[in-house]
Amino acid sequence: MTEQRSFRPGRIISRRALLAGAAAGVLATPLLSRTAFAAGKVIRISTPGSAEEWQSKGLVKFKEALDRDAPGMFDVQIHFNGTLFGQGTEVEAMQRGNLEVGMISPQDIAVLIPEYSIFTTGYLMRDAAHLDAVYDGDIGAEYKARVAKDIGLHIVKSQYLGSRQVMLREPKDVKTPDDLKGLKLRMPGSEAWQFLGNALGGNATPLAFEEIYLALQTGTIDGLENPLTDIISSKFYEVAKQIVLTNHQVSNTFFAMPVAFWDSLTPEEQAAVLAAEIEAKKFNDENVLAGEKDAAAFLESKGVTVSTPDVDAFRAKVLGAFENSDFAKSWPAGLLDRIKAA
Template sequence: MISQHSLRRRTLLGAAAALGASALPGLAQTKTVLRISTPAVPGDWHAKMWTVFKDSLEKSAPGEFDVRINLNASLFKQGTESVAMARGNLELATISAFDIAKLVPEFSVFTAGYVIRDPAQQQKIFNGPIGAELFKTVTEKMDITPLATAYLGTRQLNLREVRKVRTPADLKGIKLRMPGSKEWLFLGEALGATATPLAFGEVYLGLKTGTIDAQDNPLPSVRAAKLYEVTKQIVMTSHLVDGLFIAISNKSFNALNPSQKQKVKAAAQAAAAYNNENRIKEESRLVEFFKKEGLQVTTPDVEAFRKSVQAAYQNSDYAKVWPKGLLDRINATQ
């Protein structure tokens, strides 16, 4: 037999549980929604890093955020994210230096060849006073706040036939495939080659048939597109160390309290660090992979390339929008 006291107690507990359950939807609605848009595919480190971001926030601010990751450009098309964030239609995304340079012209210095030497210097630049100054301008002009810098890759030359390449002069007459924009073609010419615009999807056949003599891409792209099947040499020019910037809408960021802002920034930095570490490891392993595939991997006089390419930019219209002394400050960052 159940006593009257026990029955009453169970009734009260049941009522309390029901009340708690009915309150759960209300609690869920108080979470701050953070939608992420990225063109990255699931296997890419740039996709995986967002899971690190989500996990980091869940650990530092349990129950405070509802992080929603949208891969494959399924939420916003690549290149449209910054506008969406500025309008308050999107919370977080990664944006390129090219995207930023459209509204902050001085940022175009980071689309030029041999401005950043390696991933380590990249982090020092953007985590130091140069980054702070430029990011402040980005925040003011674009209504977004950069939180961390994710390494995208270092572009190398990939040649159809073996050639001794020490300086830019050794690339004279080489038909080097570059993306079709004037900025990319300028870089190709600055490297000493004859820049030839060609869609990425046509590069494999172009190399196979001899329409082009060379192409440039980060090593992971060379493997993914199987370009090592139709080339015989990789020249480690390291002519463009590229990055993506994890950014948040000002509208979203300003709605957070100081503690939440700090936690979101820390989560972004943890995500970038995860990406950077793994992408650098992948690139280093790929050198051995290409050697095993029969390619010669050579290193030219990188300093000779750097001086020649930087001189070409400094004498161009591109450099006219760079703040005086900025390139010198970047070069001095060790």
């Protein structure tokens, strides 16, 4: 998956609104979607990522695992490149019962649960193991319960997306955030993502992931930030010429299902889905970690300049921006320290 996929502002629905409008929502759902949803067998997965990304390959692994271990139980249909639901519309699609699996980010959750913007903070997570310690532990249990209650989504597992770096269309001497001043840095559209882009020193510019390549090619944007493995799979090295190793966020994405769909499954079906996703997560995480080790050398072989800035300067700027922001005013007391200590 290309990134922690964050939706652009839209008609996203709270759990209360979902319950209040349940009858109307069912009537508004197309017949085919209602039939598939009620059957509890068809699993439609939407991702804006290409089939070449490790997360997308992990979705294929999920399908293969279900087909192997639970033959005939599910019909998994994977839609790449945002062809079923565009980036930013997956949460609402799941809430309305039109999609069984979406790959959503902490930034998506923060739009609907503002105090959980704490999980979008730059330089918060240390590595993939720290992500798992947070989301598989007590903090994660609280997080998932709140997401299920308020948003109506069941988080099956967190997956490692990669450590995020800045990529620039034209080479530039970048040591501190001030060196990115004025550069149009593509970010997903949500407030938390835009805040991160500005905290890095750039001029955060909202743009769907599917539009990045052309925007770099034409100079509509000056750069982006993404994990290295996704930069490679999307071939952004063809239209951008520098990687700045800011390591500004160790990112993840959630394999999520509508609570209503999850609850409609039998215990046997739930166990099969969980087992398949555990296998898919392992496949994804291991390959992303391995890919990160060789990514810089690969990019250099493609003519991309790889540079290391003053990471401490970036960390101080980004952390300071988040901790002194309006976001931080709603953060639960003590949660930041609990996350750091996980």
